[in-house]
Amino acid sequence: MNQIVPSTRARLKRLAKRGAYDRETVHAVLDASVTCHIAYVLDGQPYCTPTAYWRDGDRLYWHGSSVSRMLQGQGAGIPVCLTTTHIDGLVLARSGFNCSMNYRSVMVFGTAAKVEDEAHKLEALDAYVERLFPGRVAEMRRPTVKEVRATTLISMEIEEASVKIRSGPPHDDDDDLDAGIWAGVIPITEAIGALQPCPLLPAGIVPGATTDPYAPGRHFDDILRANVGGAVAPADAGE
Amino acid sequence: MNQIVPSTRARLKRLAKRGAYDRETVHAVLDASVTCHIAYVLDGQPYCTPTAYWRDGDRLYWHGSSVSRMLQGQGAGIPVCLTTTHIDGLVLARSGFNCSMNYRSVMVFGTAAKVEDEAHKLEALDAYVERLFPGRVAEMRRPTVKEVRATTLISMEIEEASVKIRSGPPHDDDDDLDAGIWAGVIPITEAIGALQPCPLLPAGIVPGATTDPYAPGRHFDDILRANVGGAVAPADAGE
Numbered sequence: 001m002n003q004i005v006p007s008t009r010a011r012l013k014r015l016a017k018r019g020a021y022d023r024e025t026v027h028a029v030l031d032a033s034v035t036c037h038i039a040y041v042l043d044g045q046p047y048c049t050p051t052a053y054w055r056d057g058d059r060l061y062w063h064g065s066s067v068s069r070m071l072q073g074q075g076a077g078i079p080v081c082l083t084t085t086h087i088d089g090l091v092l093a094r095s096g097f098n099c100s101m102n103y104r105s106v107m108v109f110g111t112a113a114k115v116e117d118e119a120h121k122l123e124a125l126d127a128y129v130e131r132l133f134p135g136r137v138a139e140m141r142r143p144t145v146k147e148v149r150a151t152t153l154i155s156m157e158i159e160e161a162s163v164k165i166r167s168g169p170p171h172d173d174d175d176d177l178d179a180g181i182w183a184g185v186i187p188i189t190e191a192i193g194a195l196q197p198c199p200l201l202p203a204g205i206v207p208g209a210t211t212d213p214y215a216p217g218r219h220f221d222d223i224l225r226a227n228v229g230g231a232v233a234p235a236d237a238g239e
Numbered sequence: 240m241n242q243i244v245p246s247t248r249a250r251l252k253r254l255a256k257r258g259a260y261d262r263e264t265v266h267a268v269l270d271a272s273v274t275c276h277i278a279y280v281l282d283g284q285p286y287c288t289p290t291a292y293w294r295d296g297d298r299l300y301w302h303g304s305s306v307s308r309m310l311q312g313q314g315a316g317i318p319v320c321l322t323t324t325h326i327d328g329l330v331l332a333r334s335g336f337n338c339s340m341n342y343r344s345v346m347v348f349g350t351a352a353k354v355e356d357e358a359h360k361l362e363a364l365d366a367y368v369e370r371l372f373p374g375r376v377a378e379m380r381r382p383t384v385k386e387v388r389a390t391t392l393i394s395m396e397i398e399e400a401s402v403k404i405r406s407g408p409p410h411d412d413d414d415d416l417d418a419g420i421w422a423g424v425i426p427i428t429e430a431i432g433a434l435q436p437c438p439l440l441p442a443g444i445v446p447g448a449t450t451d452p453y454a455p456g457r458h459f460d461d462i463l464r465a466n467v468g469g470a471v472a473p474a475d476a477g478e
Contacts, residue, residue: 035326035340039278039287046285048278050324050344085289087274087429092450095379096368097386101274105289129335139420140334147336169437177439181378182446186453187432190326196424198408200416207421211331214425 023058026161029084029106030055031228032221034132036084038062040112042073053082054124054131055228058158060108061115061124063151071152075114080156082108086221090186093170094179100170102185106163110156118145121153133210134227190220262297265400268323268345269294270467271460273371275323277301279351281312292321293363293370294467297397299347300354300363302390310391314353319395321347325460329425332409333418339409341424345402349395357384360392372449373466429459 036053039046049070053062060082064071074080088102115121125148126137143151170183192214195207213223275292278285288309292301299321303310313319327341354360364387365376382390409422431453434446452462 035324037276037278037287037289037322037324039276039285039320041280041285044318045348046278046280046318046320048276048287048320048322048346050276050322050342052340079283079285081278081285081287083276083287083289085274085276089432089435090371090453092372092375095386096364096376096382097390099368101291103289107287109284125335129338132329133331136331137335139418141415141418143335147334151336169435169439172437172439176380178441179378179380180441180444182444182450183437183440184446185435185437186450187435188429188459189432190427191430193328193426193428196328196408196426198411198422198424200408200411201422202417202419205419205421207423211421211425214329220427 021162025163026106026108026158027055028225028230029086029104029163029165030060030108031230032086032104032225033084034224036062036082038070038074038112039081039083040070040074040078042069052128053084054128056124056127060110060156060158061128061153063125063128063153066150066152068152071114071154074112074154075152077111077113080110080112082110082156086190087188088167089188091166091170092183092186094172094176094181094183098170098172098176100166102167102187104163104165106161108156108158109160110158112154112156115153115155118148121148121151124153124155125151131227132224134213136210139208139210192216192218192220192223260401264402265345265347265397266294267464267469268325268343268402268404269299269347270469271325271343271464272323273463275301275321277309277313277351278320278322279309279313279317281308291367292323293367295363295366299349299395299397300367300392302364302367302392305389305391307391310353310393313351313393314391316350316352319349319351321349321395325429326427327406328427330405330409331422331425333411333415333420333422337409337411337415339405341406341426343402343404345400347395347397348399349397351393351395354392354394357387360387360390363392363394364390370463370466373452375449378447378449431455431457431459431462 034052037048037050051062053060085105091100093099129136194216273291276287276289290301292299324344330339332338368375433455
């Protein structure tokens with residue numbers, strides 16, 4: 001139950017112990033990021049395009065300009081593969097072969113299609129703002145009809161998905177343990193910096209509650225997970 | 240001169256002012272990262288797979304296990320699109336429509352093919368270690384023949400490439416400037432954390448010179464650029 005069952009395309013061929021397919025883990029890794037890369041094919045050519053995305057249940061959304069080549073191509077309903085990856089650290093082993101990275105990655109398969117209904121579009125675009133800045137929609141002016149029409153919204157049901165996670169120290173060969181060189185993990189995190197006010201901001205306007213989560217030094221993935229009510233670290237599927 | 244000239248597939252259709260195609264900028268964005276996502280097609284299905292890569296001139300490399308489905312598929316020589324993206328910040332505008340992100344992204348097109356020659360493989364795998372940890376190859380035991388054979392190395396000439404960069408503050412509509420809400424940029428950086436020694440490390444082994452660049456708080460992209468002798472920030476192509 002609660003499995004997003006992988007077919008051959010989503011099943012991990014190697015290192016199955018690093019793989020997880022349960023819905024909770026798939027959602028947790030998706031919810032820890034807001035940017036992804038999407039693979040799709042136009043005229044036989046594969047493209048890998050970065051974009052922002054957000055999730056509503058088992059449905060993903062992304063958007064952009066109505067003249068975007070990617071979105072025009074995907075709007076007709078084509079198979080795509082959407083992947084997001086967090087690099088959590090460099091794993092420095094005693095041999096090159098055993099060096100690795102710690103990461104959390106999820107690969108999602110589905111069929112992209114354009115959302116035409118304007119009420120649905122508006123609702124989804126609001127959800128994207130709220131996903132990053134809870135409470136912000138109430139503060140901002142509403143999107144105009146022109147803006148909504150100038151935005152292409154793509155939606156995709158998660159048909160299949162697979163997660164890969166690696167964490168923890170290096171795994172060296174026993175014979176290498178006395179190599180006399182340092183080995184371990186160099187952690188990497190996406191950290192928030194000091195807020196940079198818009199130069200056109202009138203005097204006296206200070207950041208409001210909607211930017212409170214973005215405290216300098218906080219980890220971006222923790223903020224994103226907390227914004228959707230999730231725990232700050234997804235389940236660990238082992239090495 | 241020095242242009243990696245884009246065909247239709249690599250030419251930016253919109254926001255051409257954000258686009259750059261000169262070799263120096265393409266290399267600078269590639270050199271500021273070590274992980275990418277690769278789009279490719281197997282049996283008609285697009286895949287988007289994260290992996291580590293490194294660059295030698297106009298040639299990119301990536302590698303993995305010899306039983307990897309991606310690498311087996313790419314080894315035969317297929318078109319791929321390799322993209323790497325740095326998220327530099329969230330751009331919070333006064334309207335949802337004008338919200339954006341600051342980023343540096345490069346999309347590279349080429350034909351992936353397996354490197355079979357074992358001396359070439361060894362040289363390239365050493366280059367990958369040195370790319371992350373200059374001086375480390377001299378400290379580590381050499382790869383065994385078995386390890387080299389268990390590794391599939393893929394190589395690709397950069398046939399075409401395009402860079403997209405956005406930086407700077409939000410661009411709001413004039414009518415929104417007096418909305419009375421905060422607007423600006425929330426910077427995001429990939430920051431190094433405190434080194435985590437391998438639990439099996441013998442007493443007295445401390446990090447050596449090869450990990451010196453990874454000082455806690457340093458930005459990962461700056462380290463990567465410095466490791467190849469590059470400036471820490473690539474040219475800025477404007478909004």
